[in-house]
Amino acid sequence: MRDVVVIGGGLSGLAAGYELEKRGARYTVIEVKARFGGAIHTLPAAGFLMDGAAFAFRRLSDEALLQELGLRRQQVEIADGIAVFAHGTKTLLDALASRLHGGRLLRMAVSSIGVWRGRFSICLENGMVLDAGAIIIAAPARYAARMLYNLAPAAAECLSRFRYDSILRLSLGYKKCELPADIATLADAACRFIFATDAPARLPSADYRLLQVGLRAADGASPQAMLAAARKRFGMSRPPAAWRSHQWAEADLLCPRDSKHAAAMRRIRAQLPAGISLIGSDYLPPAPQEAGIARLQERLDAGRAAAHDAIAFYQRRRR
Ligand SMILES: Cc1cc2nc3c(=O)[nH]c(=O)nc-3n(C[C@H](O)[C@H](O)[C@H](O)COP(=O)(O)OP(=O)(O)OC[C@H]3O[C@@H](n4cnc5c(N)ncnc54)[C@H](O)[C@@H]3O)c2cc1C
Known part of the structure; x- marks a missing residue:
């Protein structure tokens, strides 16, 4: 029996998993692909190390976390307050993934979420069903919409309407x-x-x-x-x-620049059953106009905060 299931093994999901690990929770991170990292990956090409998604980012400020992950010397400043990783952004994802010793399921897609006797059931596309006291969805909106279609149809409908830039x-x-x-x-x-x-x-x-x-x-x-x-x-x-x-359909969400997005996100969250949280790029509050500068610290913070909330939720339920 798991306390928390995290759906999605990108930066946000790994940050949540890392915090659950530190707090001693019984958790599983489920990722549909064969590797953790989500959109972020670093690939060699003729002696260069190229980043697939986030390359330049606002310098990470959480020194304690960088110390824990052994990354204090890995940020290289390229402009005022903007950095890249000395060996590519994947360094951060690998550091988080290597510290997850709880449950890890790769190549497993979550198809739907339900509730059964006060606990969540998480159905995988291969027919397996897991149960959990709380769920952190760390997948882009259109995937989250599919998972939530039966449990929270109004929220799923809003999520399916998110639009992206190319x-x-x-x-x-x-x-x-x-x-x-x-x-x-x-x-x-x-x-x-x-x-x-x-x-x-x-x-x-x-x-x-x-x-x-x-x-x-x-x-x-x-x-x-x-x-x-x-x-x-x-x-x-x-x-x-x-x-x-x-290029990837979900790389650049359009709606955070729309003033109605914050209100839509509040409505979506209000329509979700208690114990389910949504984290990741698609759900962050509107960003200042900083094209191409990744907000990695915010994603780490959101993942870790979601882990705290999930633990608090199932502990309250158990009492
Ligand atoms: C080409 C590209 C360029 C980008 N450039 C930038 C940039 O310059 N600056 C910036 O700030 N951001 C950029 N992004 C956004 C980028 O997505 C974020 O920086 C960060 O990687 C988001 O992490 P995440 O964990 O929120 O989402 P993701 O990295 O998308 O992780 C979500 C994970 O959920 C998994 N998943 C989805 N559905 C399921 C399912 N049903 N079951 C199980 N797992 C599932 C996915 O496989 C994925 O691994 C870019 C993205 C892309 C693709």
């Missing part, structure tokens, strides 16, 4: 001498953001620089076409030494 992330490895001197000035309406790092572990040699560019993707445009457009726009006559593109 920003393509291009990671580009270039020789420094082939790049414009001040890349920060290149950002405009179509190029949502551009960040660069010279962190040695992420480059084949000190002659190179790694960039991540966020481009609003035209409908149907291929990554190759977007790369060609980016090169033309930035005046890079030579092709990059290495590149990767990353």
